[in-house]
Amino acid sequence: MPRTIASRAATLTALALVAGGCQSGAAPTAPGASASPAVSPVSPAVSVRPTAPPGEWRAVDGLPEACGARVAVEPAAAVPPLAWRGCASGRGGCAVFEATWGARGDGLRFRPGALEPVFEDADGVHLAYLRRDADHTLSIVQALDGAAEAAWRSPERGCLVVAAASRHGLAARAIVPDEARAGGAPHYLGAAPRGAPVALTMTPAALDPRLPLSQSVARGATTLTIEAVGAGGGVRGAAFSIARGAFVPGAADGEPAVERPLPVEGGMIALAATVPSSLVWVSDAGARRALVTPSAGHHVTWFALDRARADAVVWTEASIDGASPASLWVAPLAPGGVLGPARRVADVPADRPFVANAGVVAIVEAPDRARVLRLSDGASAALWREPDLAWTEPLWVNDEAAWFVVTDLEPHEAGFPARAGLVRVARPPLAPR
Numbered sequence: 001m002p003r004t005i006a007s008r009a010a011t012l013t014a015l016a017l018v019a020g021g022c023q024s025g026a027a028p029t030a031p032g033a034s035a036s037p038a039v040s041p042v043s044p045a046v047s048v049r050p051t052a053p054p055g056e057w058r059a060v061d062g063l064p065e066a067c068g069a070r071v072a073v074e075p076a077a078a079v080p081p082l083a084w085r086g087c088a089s090g091r092g093g094c095a096v097f098e099a100t101w102g103a104r105g106d107g108l109r110f111r112p113g114a115l116e117p118v119f120e121d122a123d124g125v126h127l128a129y130l131r132r133d134a135d136h137t138l139s140i141v142q143a144l145d146g147a148a149e150a151a152w153r154s155p156e157r158g159c160l161v162v163a164a165a166s167r168h169g170l171a172a173r174a175i176v177p178d179e180a181r182a183g184g185a186p187h188y189l190g191a192a193p194r195g196a197p198v199a200l201t202m203t204p205a206a207l208d209p210r211l212p213l214s215q216s217v218a219r220g221a222t223t224l225t226i227e228a229v230g231a232g233g234g235v236r237g238a239a240f241s242i243a244r245g246a247f248v249p250g251a252a253d254g255e256p257a258v259e260r261p262l263p264v265e266g267g268m269i270a271l272a273a274t275v276p277s278s279l280v281w282v283s284d285a286g287a288r289r290a291l292v293t294p295s296a297g298h299h300v301t302w303f304a305l306d307r308a309r310a311d312a313v314v315w316t317e318a319s320i321d322g323a324s325p326a327s328l329w330v331a332p333l334a335p336g337g338v339l340g341p342a343r344r345v346a347d348v349p350a351d352r353p354f355v356a357n358a359g360v361v362a363i364v365e366a367p368d369r370a371r372v373l374r375l376s377d378g379a380s381a382a383l384w385r386e387p388d389l390a391w392t393e394p395l396w397v398n399d400e401a402a403w404f405v406v407t408d409l410e411p412h413e414a415g416f417p418a419r420a421g422l423v424r425v426a427r428p429p430l431a432p433r
Helices: 003-020
Strands: 057-059 070-072 084-086 094-098 110-112 118-121 124-132 136-143 148-155 160-166 169-175 187-192 213-219 223-229 235-241 258-264 267-272 278-283 288-292 298-306 312-319 326-331 343-348 354-357 360-366 369-374 380-384 390-397 401-407 421-426
Touching (some): 136 160, 169 213, 213 258, 235 267, 267 298, 288 312, 298 354, 343 369, 369 401
Antiparallel strands (some): 057 070, 070 148, 094 421, 118 124, 124 136, 136 148, 169 187, 258 267, 267 278, 278 288, 312 326, 360 390, 390 401, 401 421
16 A cells, blocks of 8 residues: 555544644745735734534434534534635745644644545635534535535534535535444435535445444545545545445445545546555446556555546656655546546655646645646746745645645644644746756
């Protein structure tokens, strides 16, 4: 299993267990004011004691009443917009959102979803994330620069509801502990149109009993994809047909297991836990086909889909012994899960997750340094961390800016890299090579 996937599995396992019972190189000013969040003057984040979210909250349809999960009737009234402030460095085109709830170093204070937590449309950039307050966990879908669009509240001891969203609609996953089942199932899935979270109804969904824990769900046009994480750290991906209300044959039970399942029209693309690891296509009917089989001595370490480029597939291959950097590749995706000619773009650090969008990749190379890289020619530029916040992973990139998840801990501190918020940096110019 690639190291990035293994470490992420351990993180997700910890989350499920608890819930159940980036100085030099200032970035230029943003080219368009519409892409910049409203920011306040620079001020340190102050931890405040959370209170119950305001507004009306209803029981989630389909879940046992004892589970205690609730959905916000008016999400924008229940959850405030993210509070952006100017960056401490003072560089133009830079803004910070730092979670003011929870304790410093709390790994569950702010956590973007694991499977494609961001999507972009004509209304802007939208994020699905978890935030843990004193006695509950909120799963929120929110415009990065605006109002909350959906919100679910889970009690400290009870069900955990985790939501996702895409241009196709909303999805949610519920984990129900033994004491809250009342004879019901341990796992539920649901889907609803965007703008109608109250209409989301949960359906019992039996996952592999060896992997009972999960916190990842993504929404496609025809399927939900789920990543289940077992107590022992194992990972298994699955696809759930929205129309049939059942799992896709072969996606849930096929061998070898798949990881990081991302939905596309007519199926999903995932990492296959082969030796060496590879990329596969799984259709809505359950048929499986290899997409990328790396050369001898190499494995696929990560992949992403460029949704703005018709789901072009971007991936990295690295030597199994870790003796050299990873190679970044891109290929177009045709209907039916057919991969077009692949093109090698550049070398990047091995075993580093990245995001891809609008023909550009964003990647964190080290706690103090991130990079944006153009897929057409490999041109790139470095982005340096803020003095009080270190990069942890990329979140999103578009024509105007790049967003990164940050931590308020330093690499030598216990708990690093517990996520504490986001930094948005205007994209630097990428000179042709």
